[in-house]
Amino acid sequence: MNEAKAPGVAAKVMGILDAFAPGDPALTLTEICRRTGLPLATGHRLIGELVAGGFLERRRDGSYRVGLRLWQIAAQASAATVLRELALPFMQDLYEATHENVQLAIVREGRALYLERIRGPRSVPIVSRVGTELPLHATGVGKIFLAFGPAELLERAIGDGLGALTRQTITDPARLRAELAEVRREGFAVTREEMTLGSCSVAAPVRDARGGVVAALSLVARSGAVDVRRLAPVVVAEARALSRDIATRGNPEILAEPSFR
Structure with a gap:
């Protein structure tokens, strides 16, 4: 029997970005992981990389929002x-x-x-x-x-x-x-x-x-x-x-x- 393949990194990243799709301007790490089904450690690592690349931004209260880099790409x-x-x-x-x-x-x-x-x-x-x-x-x-x-x-x-x-x-x-x-x-x-x-x-x-x-x-x-x-x-x-x-x-x-x- 073939076992279900675990989602790759790209799928996990797309899941994180898609978590903002319902229109929520900001989400906490816990909220993102709950919506994506990712473990907290994995979510924290991938979100950190997205923040470093400008695709997400970390707010002063610790929550995250869509970054300007993602907006620039989407605007095209x-x-x-x-x-x-x-x-x-x-x-x-x-x-x-x-x-x-x-x-x-x-x-x-x-x-x-x-x-x-x-x-x-x-x-x-x-x-x-x-x-x-x-x-x-x-x-x-x-x-x-x-x-x-x-x-x-x-x-x-x-x-x-x-x-x-x-x-x-x-x-x-x-x-x-x-x-x-x-x-x-x-x-x-x-x-x-x-x-x-x-x-x-x-x-x-x-x-x-x-x-x-x-x-x-x-x-x-x-x-x-x-x-x-x-x-x-x-x-x-x-x-x-x-x-x-x-x-x-x-x-x-x-x-x-x-x-x-």
Whole structure:
């Protein structure tokens, strides 16, 4: 009988870096080892080497965070970099018009991955940061992907379980399907305290030259301070303007790595 091969050094290092993927800005040695299954001694040695190489940084409190060297390498991911650069002027216009949180996201491995955001001193605090992954069913951008994406994306989300992030999160598959049908009719998605209590959002699809949805643009505001449905037209307008810019440029990096087909 063949015994399972122990993970090599590369696999262990990838596991350490992947431990930060859920969006935690800092982790202790114990937390990293618990997530990776590595012995403390092995984790300490490998983390020390990653710190020496600039891939991780050790904070004053002894915890670790992603280092600038890893960020420099990740920033060269062509599709994400090009899309962020194209989107920023439209995101800035949207921020200037509303002074609310503005976000750009794509879908990766069944979750919303945030590529960029703009916020100001008046903006409501939000949980998403650049590089954060959040559930599709509880976010405005996620509803865009579920509404306009392939059927298997929605079925996967339902199969994985529509977890309740707040008491307002939609957890019933039938209710979610009905709301996604409305998103397709109206061309935008809204959330009301479904991801975080105290905030609401509106999102619109960003399309490529062939009409495929490659990203979603969203605005997040404080609940009760504004009716996000009234802000939908400006979000949709900026998303469409960005889509036209992408189509005009016919950028191969974006077209080569769509969010889904």
